[in-house]
Each structure stands twice: as structure tokens, then as C-alpha cells.
Amino acid sequence: MTKPRRAWRRLPEAALLVALTGCLPAAVTDRGREVAWLYDLFFVAAAIVFVFVAALIGWSVVRYRGAPGRDVALPEPVHGNLRLEIMWWALPTALVVLLIGFTWVVLAQVDAREEEPSLTIEVEGFQWGWRFTYEEADVVVSGTAADPPTLTLPTERTIAFVITSTDVVHSFSIPAFLIKRDALPTRKNRFDVVIELAGTYGGQCGEFCGLLHARQLFEIKAVPGDEFDTWLASQARTEP
Amino acid sequence: MTAAQGDVRGRGGAGHVAREPEGVVSWLTTTDHKKVGVLYMVTAFLFFLVAGAFSILMRAELAAPGLQLMDLGTYNELFTMHGTAMIFFFATPMVVGLANYFVPLQLGAADVAFPRLNAFTYWLFLFSALIVFGGFFVAAGAAAFGWYGYPPLSTATYSPGLGADLWVMGLLLSGVASILGAVNLLATIFAMRAPGLTMFRLPLFTWNILVTSVLMLFTFPVIGAALAMLFIDRNLGGSFFTAEGDPLVYQHLFWFFGHPEVYIIALPFFGIVSEIVPVFSRKPLFGYKAFVFATVLIGAYSFSVWAHHMFTTGAIAALFFTITSFLIAIPTGVKFFGWIATMWRGRIWLATPMLHCLGMMGMFLIGGITGVFLASAPIDYALHDTYYVVAHMHYVLFGTGVFAMFAGVFYWFPKMTGRMLDERLGAIQFWLVFIGFNLTFFPMHQLGIDGMPRRVGDYLAATGWTDLNFVSTAGTAVIALGVVIFLYNFVTSLSHGPLAGDDPWGGHTLEWATSSPPPHHNFARLPPITSDRPVLDERLALGPRQGGEPIQPPASRSQEGRRRRG
Amino acid sequence: MAEEVRFFLRGLVYLVPITVVYWLVSKEPAGTALLVALVVGFVAVIGLVLLHASSAAAELRPRSGGIAGRLLGAVNRAIGFHERVDAPPPLEGGPDLIPTGSPWPLITAASIVVAGLGLIFGTWLLLPGLALLAWALLGWLTQLDRA
Numbered sequence: 001m002t003k004p005r006r007a008w009r010r011l012p013e014a015a016l017l018v019a020l021t022g023c024l025p026a027a028v029t030d031r032g033r034e035v036a037w038l039y040d041l042f043f044v045a046a047a048i049v050f051v052f053v054a055a056l057i058g059w060s061v062v063r064y065r066g067a068p069g070r071d072v073a074l075p076e077p078v079h080g081n082l083r084l085e086i087m088w089w090a091l092p093t094a095l096v097v098l099l100i101g102f103t104w105v106v107l108a109q110v111d112a113r114e115e116e117p118s119l120t121i122e123v124e125g126f127q128w129g130w131r132f133t134y135e136e137a138d139v140v141v142s143g144t145a146a147d148p149p150t151l152t153l154p155t156e157r158t159i160a161f162v163i164t165s166t167d168v169v170h171s172f173s174i175p176a177f178l179i180k181r182d183a184l185p186t187r188k189n190r191f192d193v194v195i196e197l198a199g200t201y202g203g204q205c206g207e208f209c210g211l212l213h214a215r216q217l218f219e220i221k222a223v224p225g226d227e228f229d230t231w232l233a234s235q236a237r238t239e240p
Numbered sequence: 241m242t243a244a245q246g247d248v249r250g251r252g253g254a255g256h257v258a259r260e261p262e263g264v265v266s267w268l269t270t271t272d273h274k275k276v277g278v279l280y281m282v283t284a285f286l287f288f289l290v291a292g293a294f295s296i297l298m299r300a301e302l303a304a305p306g307l308q309l310m311d312l313g314t315y316n317e318l319f320t321m322h323g324t325a326m327i328f329f330f331a332t333p334m335v336v337g338l339a340n341y342f343v344p345l346q347l348g349a350a351d352v353a354f355p356r357l358n359a360f361t362y363w364l365f366l367f368s369a370l371i372v373f374g375g376f377f378v379a380a381g382a383a384a385f386g387w388y389g390y391p392p393l394s395t396a397t398y399s400p401g402l403g404a405d406l407w408v409m410g411l412l413l414s415g416v417a418s419i420l421g422a423v424n425l426l427a428t429i430f431a432m433r434a435p436g437l438t439m440f441r442l443p444l445f446t447w448n449i450l451v452t453s454v455l456m457l458f459t460f461p462v463i464g465a466a467l468a469m470l471f472i473d474r475n476l477g478g479s480f481f482t483a484e485g486d487p488l489v490y491q492h493l494f495w496f497f498g499h500p501e502v503y504i505i506a507l508p509f510f511g512i513v514s515e516i517v518p519v520f521s522r523k524p525l526f527g528y529k530a531f532v533f534a535t536v537l538i539g540a541y542s543f544s545v546w547a548h549h550m551f552t553t554g555a556i557a558a559l560f561f562t563i564t565s566f567l568i569a570i571p572t573g574v575k576f577f578g579w580i581a582t583m584w585r586g587r588i589w590l591a592t593p594m595l596h597c598l599g600m601m602g603m604f605l606i607g608g609i610t611g612v613f614l615a616s617a618p619i620d621y622a623l624h625d626t627y628y629v630v631a632h633m634h635y636v637l638f639g640t641g642v643f644a645m646f647a648g649v650f651y652w653f654p655k656m657t658g659r660m661l662d663e664r665l666g667a668i669q670f671w672l673v674f675i676g677f678n679l680t681f682f683p684m685h686q687l688g689i690d691g692m693p694r695r696v697g698d699y700l701a702a703t704g705w706t707d708l709n710f711v712s713t714a715g716t717a718v719i720a721l722g723v724v725i726f727l728y729n730f731v732t733s734l735s736h737g738p739l740a741g742d743d744p745w746g747g748h749t750l751e752w753a754t755s756s757p758p759p760h761h762n763f764a765r766l767p768p769i770t771s772d773r774p775v776l777d778e779r780l781a782l783g784p785r786q787g788g789e790p791i792q793p794p795a796s797r798s799q800e801g802r803r804r805r806g
Numbered sequence: 807m808a809e810e811v812r813f814f815l816r817g818l819v820y821l822v823p824i825t826v827v828y829w830l831v832s833k834e835p836a837g838t839a840l841l842v843a844l845v846v847g848f849v850a851v852i853g854l855v856l857l858h859a860s861s862a863a864a865e866l867r868p869r870s871g872g873i874a875g876r877l878l879g880a881v882n883r884a885i886g887f888h889e890r891v892d893a894p895p896p897l898e899g900g901p902d903l904i905p906t907g908s909p910w911p912l913i914t915a916a917s918i919v920v921a922g923l924g925l926i927f928g929t930w931l932l933l934p935g936l937a938l939l940a941w942a943l944l945g946w947l948t949q950l951d952r953a
Contacts, residue, residue, distance in 0.1 A: 035618045042619065046609045053605055056580045061598060064521070066587030074780075075586050080527040084581065085574075089530075092573035096566045103562055103616045110618045111558070127398070168393040169487065171552060171625060175691020178622035182553045185392060185483050189554040202703070206552070206625040206693050208386045210393055211313055214696035269907035356911050356946070363915030371919065405926045413922055430810050430855065439809035454817070458847050462840060475926065492836040536813065540820040543844055544828070547837065557832035564824070 028197040028222070031110045032178035038106045045095060110179065114192050117160035121151070125163075125170030125183035125205065128212035135162075139235045145215035151203075152221045154228035155195045163189040171206030174220055180206050195222045271355035272760060273344050276362050278656070280337025283366055284330050290373075291325035292723065294318045296716055298697075299680070303713040305701040315697030316384035317403075321373070323387030324407065328414055329369040331505035331641055336361075336421050338508060338648060339449045341656065343425060345751035345758060346443045348434025348766045353427035357420055364417040372410030375403030383407035386695060388498060389470070391481035391490050396474045408471045415464045422456035425449055434750070436769030440532070443749040443772065444525060447532050448511030451539040455504050458543075459497040466493035488555055495546035503542045506636065507535060509644030510575060513597045516651050517579050518773075519745055520594035521586030527578045528772060534571035534578075541568045551620045558617040565615035572608055576601070592666035593745070596647035599674050603639025607632055610685065625695075628688025634681045646670070646726070653733070654740030658756040661737060665729040672722030679715025683708040748773035808859060814852045821845050910946035917942045 027033040122133040129144035132151045143149025153159055163172045165183035172189075173180035176199075181189045205216035223231070270276060298318050301309045310318075344352055352358050375382030380401025385394045389407070392398055429442070429450050442450075470490070472478035481490045518525045525531060544564045547556040579601060588594065610632040613619050623629065646669075653661050692705050699705050743752040752775045754763050767778040825841040832838070917938035924932025 032622075035622050038616065039613070039619050039622070042613050042616065046612070050605060050609060053576055053580070054602065057583075057598065057601055057605075060580055060583040060586075061588055061590070064583060064586050064588050066522070066589060075521070075523050077524050078526060078581075078585070079524050080530070081581075084577075085527050085530050088574055088577035089570065092570045096569050099612070099616065100563055100566050103566075103618065104559060106618045107559060107562070110621065168398055169390055173625070173691075173693065175622075175626075180552055180621060180624060184488060184553060184555070186486055186488065187553075187555060191554070202691075204691075204693055204696075207390075208316075208393070208695040210385070210398060211316065213316075214312055214698045217700075266907065268912055269909045271907055271911070356908055359908070360911035360915055363912045364918060367915055367919040371923065402926070409922050409926055413919060431858070439813070450813075454814075457851075458844055471925070489836045492834075492840070496837065496840045536816060537820075540817050543821060543841070544824045556834065557828070560828060560831050 027176075027178055028199065028201065029177045029179070029193040029195050031191070031193050032176070033196070034106045034109045035178040038102060041102055042099065045099065049095070110191075112192070113190065114158040114160065117192055118157040119154065120160045120162060121153075123161050123163040123172050123183065125165040125172065125209070125216075127167050127210050128205070128216040130172075130216070130218045132218075134232065134235075137232050137236050139232060141235075143218065145212045145217070148217040148219060150219045150221055152223060152228060152231050153195060154225040155198050155222050157225055158192055158194050160190060160192045163191075168209050169207050170209045170216070172203070173206035174201055174203040176201040182207055198222050198224060269359075271351075271359045273340050273352045273355060273358060274656075274758065274762075276355075276358050277337045277339075277341030279362050280333050280340055280365075283362075283369075284334040284337055287325050287329040287369060288334075289723070291322045291330060292720070294322040294325075296720060298322065299713040299716040301697055302699075302709050304710070305699055305703075305706060307698055310697070312697045313381065313384065316695070317376075317382045319695055320383050320386055320407075321375075324372060324383070324411070325369075326637070327387060327501065327505070328411060329365075329372070331637065332418060332501075333365055334645060335449075335452065335505055335508045336365075336418070336425075338445075338512070338645075338652075339425055339452075342652065342751055343428060343446050343449055344432065345655075345754065345762060346446045346749050347429065347432050348437060348750045348753075348763060348769070349428065349432035350761050350763070352424050353432055354424045358424050361417040361421040361424070364420075365414050368410040368413035368417065370410075371406050371413070374410075375401075375406045378402040378406070388494050390494075391470060391473065391487045392483060394470060394474075395482055397482070405471075405474060408467050408474065412464060412467045412471065415460045415467070418456050418460045419464075422453040422460070425453040426457065429453070434766055434769060436774075437750075440529065441769060441772045441774075443511075444514035444528075444531055444535075445508065445511035445749075448507040448514070448535055451535050452504050452507050455500040455507075455539055455542065459500040459504075462493055463497035466490055466497070488550075488553060491550050491553065492547065495549045496543075498549065499546045500539075500542045502636070503538060505641055507538065509600070509641050509648075510535070512644045512648040512651070513579065513600055514575075515749065516593045516597050516647055517582050519651075519747055520589045520591065520597075521583045522589070522746075523582055523586040524748075524773060525578065526581035526584075527574075530574055531578050534574045537571040538568060541571070545615075548615055548617075548620070551617045552624045562615060562617045566612065569608070569612055569615075576605070591650075591745070592661070592663055592670065593647045593651035595667060595670050596643050596650065599670060600640055600643035600647060603635050603643060603677070607635030607639055610635065623688055625693055626688035627684040627692045627694055630694050631681050631684035631688060634677075634684075638681070639677060643673075646673075651745065652751075653730075654744045655751055655756050655758070657734060657737070658740055659733055659735075659737030660740045660744060661733045662729050665725055669722045669725045669729065672725065673719050676715045676718025676720075676722060679718060680712050681715070683711050687712075743775070746776075746779070748776045750774060753778075808855070810855050810859075811852055814848050814855070818845065818848050821848065908946070908949060910942055910949060914939065914942040914946060 027036040120135040122135055124131040124133070129142065130149050130151075131140065131142040132149060133140050141149050141151060161172065161181070163181050163183045164187065165185045167185060169185070170183040171180055172183055177193060177195075179191055179193065181191050183189065199222055201220045201222065203218045203220055205213055209216065267275060267279065270279075297309065298315065301307070301315055340352065340358065344350070373382070378401070380403055382403040383389070383394075383399070383401075383406070385399055385404070394404060394408075396404075429446060433442070469478065469480040473480055473482060473485075479485045481487045514525060514531060541564060545561060545568065548561045548565045550556050551558055551561070590598075610628070614623060614629065614632060650661055650666055653659070687705055687708050690703070690705060692699060692703070699709075740756055742754070742756050745752075749772075750763075750766065750769075751758075753765075753767050767774045771777055821841065822845055825838065825845060828834075828841060829838045917935055919935075921932055921935030921939055924930075924935045
């Protein structure tokens with residue numbers, strides 16, 4: 001059985017190589033930037049822990065490999081070691097406290113709400129589509145699974161999304177924003193973002209909501225502020 | 241008198257002993273904890289195969305964008321039933337089955353505390369599982385709202401079909417079975433221990449089952465209440481969870497059960513690993529009390545983390561649940577260090593049970609680490625309900641649970657049957673499942689980071705998710721091949737496996753003190769119990785020559801070969 | 807104090823404060839109610855374990871069973887366990903201390919399932935289910951007397 005032995009020795013490095021590819025995409029919102037930063041921090045901590053523990057496991061298997069019948073004497077029956085045990089309660093505790101601290105800070109930033117956002121969008125999920133209301137301008141954009149809507153938004157302005165549902169639970173999720181919130185029929189959920197990068201971003205219902213959940217798509221088109229103002233004015237005029 | 245009773249010493253035919261029936265009837269009427277345990281395990285494994293077949297169909301559908309094999313409705317039924325069956329009809333009953341068979345043996349007891357209740361819970365579990373699967377045979381199809389059945393989607397308005405009612409009723413009844421099973425195990429562990437077997441000499445598997453039973457006892461009533469209210473909403477005009485009520489309360493109730501449930505189906509498997517690692521390292525478990533304490537702590541913490549599944553509802557105390565969820569990492573880390581320290585300076589025998597334990601440690605390491613990411617609310621806002629969660633949960637449930645289950649099967653098969661499973665086939669199976677598992681689930685981390693939501697039967701080619709999905713699907717085929725090899729190994733070894741003897745591994749705990757398979761009343765005699773390793777103690781007392789070695793080393797085919805060469 | 811009791815007390819050491827903290831930080835009634843119920847449940851189990859321990863001790867003395875002990879003994883017999891729970895393992899007694907096989911667990915489970923399906927499909931199935939259940943329970947309990 002030499003094959004598993006060699007493979008075990010290589011496992012940590014191989015896994016690390018694969019794992020290093022797992023980074024969040026570049027964030028396009030201010031909130032997303034904070035989340036991505038926190039994720040990267042967690043990733044460094046995770047990589048260290050993984051390599052450390054996997055190396056310990058790998059080393060003990062390779063170094064202390066034996067088989068029945070080869071040598072008869074039993075290893076020394078060590079039952080425990082108080083100093084070691086205190087250390088390995090303390091090590092994870094310290095790491096956890098550190099990560100809680102960073103999470104605390106970022107959570108406050110991500111959940112922060114602007115007193116007076118420059119734009120409020122009411123998001124309504126339904127089976128199966130989305131209705132977006134520009135509250136200040138009284139413009140409505142709506143679309144279904146057959147014809148997904150496009151939500152046009154300005155960059156560099158604080159946008160508040162107020163999210164709800166008219167039937168079952170949906171989730172308003174834009175992967176590029178690195179943030180999502182559930183659309184609940186009995187509540188209004190809210191999150192605020194500033195989009196920092198113009199572009200087109202796909203969005204999709206995140207919480208399973210029935211037959212056409214997979215098709216409940218939408219698109220966000222982020223454009224510079226003046227372009228957005230022109231667009232919004234044109235929409236308001238065509239409104240009956 | 242049957243043969244089984246004939247070799248029993250003592251007052252066998254005292255008049256009030258009824259004749260033991262044989263054949264099929266003996267299985268239908270049995271109250272023997274070993275037979276009930278076997279029924280549980282075999283049934284659970286069959287459901288594992290069925291739910292696994294569902295996942296192969298789902299992966300086949302996702303191998304490329306577009307709908308190739310099924311419509312979205314069928315896909316929704318499949319993932320709902322895959323999750324439901326794996327959690328409620330495979331993992332939970334597999335735990336109960338293993339506990340049924342081995343807890344009384346590890347306690348030196350003749351049976352569980354309430355043998356007839358035990359048989360009853362098995363039949364109730366079997367019938368309720370069949371009810372849930374009955375959904376496939378009614379007109380509207382099986383339940384299709386995900387294994388956690390969030391209302392309002394699961395109410396009669398949005399899921400009017402009969403399959404949904406069968407799902408609710410089946411889970412309700414299987415919950416009753418789980419509660420009664422937990423009571424039985426708890427009573428057994430508290431009241432049936434052999435003389436000298438104090439709580440702090442209990443084998444780690446039994447300790448984990450004890451904590452698991454407490455979790456089951458207190459959480460299954462909660463999901464029972466939630467399902468009962470859902471049933472009333474659906475059939476009797478209630479409005480607990482409709483738009484007039486509060487659907488969010490269901491989420492609280494569900495996850496107050498749902499998170500401890502994860503530990504219900506993880507802790508016993510940690511326990512199996514904590515049994516096997518010392519035996520195959522030829523050392524005592526390092527830090528026995530720390531292990532016990534960590535187990536109890538994980539159980540206690542698991543009651544206070546439920547709403548980390550609800551971060552994106554925006555309606556919960558996110559920081560509170562972030563902190564409590566992080567706390568779980570501490571006792572979990574301690575278990576890792578304990579396993580490593582047990583192997584350290586040991587003499588590691590890399591037979592199939594140990595191989596699977598090492599696989600479990602590697603996969604659980606990854607699954608545990610990604611769990612820390614998801615416990616952090618801001619990161620969860622990005623990754624919740626994406627394939628990252630699917631990857632995390634399969635690393636914990638499949639990578640940890642299924643590998644540890646196979647470890648347990650290879651470890652205890654000789655005890656249950658008197659024969660060995662083939663070691664070489666076992667190693668091949670291990671590497672196939674290990675490679676297939678990582679091919680299937682590792683790419684899902686990246687898919688989740690790229691934003692692919694879970695529970696979709698289709699995705700657009702423009703998303704760029706096709707390649708990773710294809711790799712994942714290919715991995716599933718490799719897992720399936722590994723499982724087929726296991727089935728072949730299992731079936732052939734039942735009748736043709738090498739004879740194992742009573743203690744092929746050199747075990748430490750009481751189940752190795754009796755014959756393989758154990759007689760109806762389990763023990764003809766018990767060794768004196770003065771530590772947590774009574775069988776090893778007695779073997780050492782026989783003299784240094786015996787050492788920690790098995791008295792009869794296993795004559796597995798590959799080892800015979802090695803001995804001939806050497 | 808028995809380790810079995812301390813086991814649950816340790817759980818309470820965590821659960822009681824976390825319940826208070828949860829209520830203070832969230833003011834969320836559903837979760838708080840669940841945590842309070844959990845604490846009550848732990849206390850109840852501690853009570854049961856203590857009760858059982860004392861009644862088991864009482865059973866060792868002849869004719870001093872006490873109501874609780876007799877009640878628990880009756881429950882044990884009804885569920886099918888014939889021996890005292892704290893008895894040493896039956897190393898020599900062989901199978902006569904283990905209950906024999908019984909068809910009633912299977913029949914009882916089946917009848918409960920029929921009754922449960924009756925709740926979905928209607929009274930025509932519910933009533934036969936309940937009748938079957940009554941028969942099964944009767945069979946289960948009377949089998950003890952003959953055993």
C-alpha cells in the first residue's frame with residue numbers, strides 16, 4: 001500500500017493550489033468592497049489553518065505508519081497532556097475572537113443605512129418576476145421570467161433597496177454586489193449600496209420560490225449619474 | 241429450541257421463553273436491538289442509494305445549460321426529495337441504526353432499555369418514509385419546495401398537490417419515531433451500563449450518541465410543532481404561516497430543529513472516528529475528557545445558532561448569531577487536535593477503517609473552515625443560497641458523515657457478520673469516492689463565489705458556469721462507481737469474506753469482548769471494567785507477547801498475500 | 807451527584823445565560839420561547855433522572871416501592887422491559903430476561919400511519935386507522951400478561 005502513502009504526502013499542497021483560486025470577484029459596490037476585504041482576511045486565516053492541520057495529519061500518518069505484526073511492542077500509552085490541551089483550546093479561541101472582531105466592524109458598515117438616500121427603489125418579488133418602483137420619480141419597471149426586467153441605476157449615489165414580496169419568499173440577489181436580501185411577504189427588508197463601477201450586472205432570485213425559480217432573472221444597468229437622470233426623466237414623461 | 245438458543249448457557253428453557261420465529265417473520269417481529277439495528281442500517285442505506293440516484297439525475301441535468309433530461313418541475317421534486325431523504329431517511333436513521341446495534345454492546349448490556357418501543361420506532365420510520373416517497377405516485381407529483389419547506393410556498397395556495405401533504409405527514413410521523421428512539425437510547429445509556437462502566441469510561445461513540453439523543457429529544461418536537469401547524473394551514477384552514485400569519489416563525493422553528501439536526505447526523509460520526517483512530521494508532525484517545533467536554537459543548541452551542549441560516553432575512557440579531565456560530569469552531573478544533581495527538585507517536589495501521597477516518601478528517605477540515613466563512617454574516621450576505629453553501633454542506637454531511645459511515649461499516653462489519661470485507665476493494669472504493677467527491681463538490685465553491693444560486697435546474701451559458709458544472713457531474717459518476725464497488729464487496733463478503741474471529745482489529749471497547757456476530761443476549765461474560773479500554777486492559781493482562789495486537793489477525797486476502805511475500 | 811444529572815446541569819450553564827442574552831439583544835419572541843422551553847425541558851429531564859434514581863434505589867428494598875417507583879415499574883413493564891433497569895447485565899440468565907419477539911410494534915406503527923393518512927384523505931380512512939390502533943395497543947399490552 002505505497003500508493004495512498006505518496007498521495008497523502010501531496011494532498012496538502014495540491015489542495016492549497018486548488019484553494020488559492022477561490023477568491024471573490026472584484027467588488028463593484030462600497031458594501032461589496034468591505035465584504036470582499038473581510039473574505040480575503042478569512043481566506044488567509046483559513047489557508048494557514050488548513051495547511052497547519054493538514055500538515056500535522058499528513059506528517060503523523062507518514063511518520064508513524066505501522067502495520068500489525070511488524071513490531072509487537074505497543075506505543076507509549078499517552079492519555080493526555082494538560083499544557084498541550086490548554087494550548088489547543090486557546091489557539092482556536094484566539095483566532096475566533098479575532099475573526100469576530102473584524103466581522104463586527106464590517107457588519108456595521110454593510111448594514112449601515114443612509115438617513116436620506118438619493119434614490120429609493122422598492123423591489124417586489126412575485127412568482128416569477130420582479131417589479132421595481134423608483135419611489136421619488138414614480139417610475140415602475142417590471143418583468144417576468146419570459147421577459148426579465150432591466151433596472152437602470154446611477155453610480156456614485158446611495159441607493160436604498162426596500163424589498164418585499166407579494167406571494168412567497170424570494171431573495172433579491174446580485175452576485176456582483178456581494179450582498180442579497182430576502183423578499184418576505186410580511187416584511188419590508190432594506191439594504192443600501194453605492195455602485196462604484198458602471199456596467200451590466202446579472203441578478204437572480206436567490207431563495208427557492210417554486211416552479212420557475214431558475215428563470216426569475218433581472219439585470220442591473222449601472223450608468224453615470226447624469227445619464228441616469230436623463231433616462232429617468234424620459235421614463236417619467238412616457239408614463240401615462 | 242433454535243440453534244441460537246441452544247448454545248446459551250444457563251436456564252434457557254425456563255418455560256416462559258417463547259420459541260424464536262425464523263425467516264421473514266423473525267425480522268417482522270424482532271425486538272432484538274441487533275436485528276432492529278440491521279433493519280435500520282439496511283433501510284437507511286437503500287434510501288441513500290435512492291437519494292443518490294436522484295442526485296445523479298440532477299447532476300446530469302446540470303452538466304450543460306438548457307433542459308436536456310427533465311422539466312424544471314421534475315428537477316424541483318428531485319432536489320426536494322434528495323435533501324429530505326438524505327437528512328431524514330438516510331443520515332438520521334443510519335445514526336439510530338448504528339446506535340441501536342453498538343450502544344448496548346458498548347455498554348455491556350443485553351438489549352436497549354425498551355426493546356419493543358425500539359422495534360416500533362423502526363417500523364414507524366419505515367412507513368413514514370414510504371408515505372413521503374408515495375408523493376411520486378400521486379397525480380401532482382412529490383413535494384417540490386426544498387427540504388426545509390418554507391411557507392408560504394409550502395402552503396396549500398402555492399403547493400396544492402397531495403404530494404406536499406404526504407411530505408408533511410410523513411415527516412411528522414418520522415419525527416415521532418425519532419423522539420421515541422432518542423428516549424430509548426437515553427434511557428439505555430443512563431440505566432443499562434455494565435458494572436464498573438461509569439460515565440467517564442463510556443466509549444466516545446456512546447458519548448456522542450448520548451449528546452445526539454439529547455439533541456433529538458429537544459429538537460424533533462420543535463419541527464413536529466412546525467409541521468403540525470403547516471398541516472393545519474394546509475388542510476384545516478389555519479393561518480399560522482400564511483400572509484395573515486408570520487412565515488418567518490416557521491423559519492425560526494425549522495432552524496431551531498435544523499441546526500441541531502446537522503449535529504445529530506455529524507456527532508455520531510465524529511464518535512466513530514474517535515473510536516477507530518485510537519484502535520488503529522495503538523494508543524489511547526488523547527485527552528478523553530477534553531473530547532467529552534467538546535462534544536457536550538458542541539451540543540449545547542448548537543441550540544443557540546439556528547438563525548445563522550436566516551441572516552439574509554434581515555430580521556434577526558445577526559451579530560449574536562455570528563458570535564455563537566463562531567464559538568462552535570473552538571470545540572471542533574479541539575477534536576482535530578485530539579485526533580492528531582492520538583495518531584502522534586502511535587503505530588498507525590492504515591486499514592480501510594483508518595483510511596476512511598483520514599479521508600473524513602481532510603474533508604471535515606475543509607467543510608469546517610468554509611462553515612466559518614458562512615458564519616460571518618457579511619460574508620453570508622454574499623454566499624447565502626449559492627453553490628458555496630451546497631459545497632460546504634456536502635463537505636460536512638457527505639465528506640464527514642459518509643466517509644465516517646464507511647469507516648464504521650468496515651470497522652464493525654466483522655462484528656456484525658463474523659466476516660471481513662475485502663481490504664483491497666475497500667481501498668479502491670475509498671480512493672474512487674474520495675476523488676469523485678472532491679471533483680463533484682470542490683468546484684461548487686467557485687460556482688457559489690461566481691454567484692450560481694442553488695436549487696436551479698437550468699442556467700444560462702452566458703454565466704460561464706458550464707465547465708465547472710461539467711466537472712462536478714463527472715465527479716458524481718466516479719462516486720457512483722465507488723459505491724457500486726462497495727455494494728459488490730458487501731454482498732460477496734457476506735458469504736465469502738474471510739472469517740474475522742471475535743476481534744480482528746485489536747479493539748478497545750466492550751463490543752469486541754463478545755463473539756462475532758454476538759449471541760442473542762450479547763455477552764456470555766464481561767471483562768472487568770476499570771478504564772475506558774476494558775478489552776485492551778484484559779488483553780494486556782494476558783502478557784506482553786500479546787501486546788496490543790489482535791489475538792487473531794484478520795486473514796484478509798491482501799494481507800495473506802503480503803505475508804506470503806514477506 | 808450523579809454524572810447523568812451533572813451532564814444536563816452543564817448544558818444549563820450555557821443555555822440559561824444565552825437565553826437571557828438572546829432576549830436582551832433581539833427581543834424576538836419565537837426564538838426566546840424556544841430557548842425557554844429548552845431550559846424547562848432540561849430541568850424536567852433532570853427531575854426525571856433524579857426520580858428514577860431514587861425509585862430504583864427504593865425498588866432494591868422489598869415492599870417499599872413508593873408511588874413513583876411503582877409507576878415507573880408499570881411503565882417499564884408496559885413498554886416491554888421486564889427487568890429492573892439498574893440490574894446487572896444478564897450474563898448467565900440468557901434469553902429469558904430479554905423480551906421475546908412481538909408482532910405488535912409493526913401493527914401499531916402501521917395503524918398510526920393509516921390514521922395519519924386518514925387525516926389527509928378523510929374519515930373513511932381515519933376511523934379504520936383508529937380502530938386498528940386500538941386493537942394493536944390492546945394486543946401489545948395483553949401480550950405482556952401471557953409472557
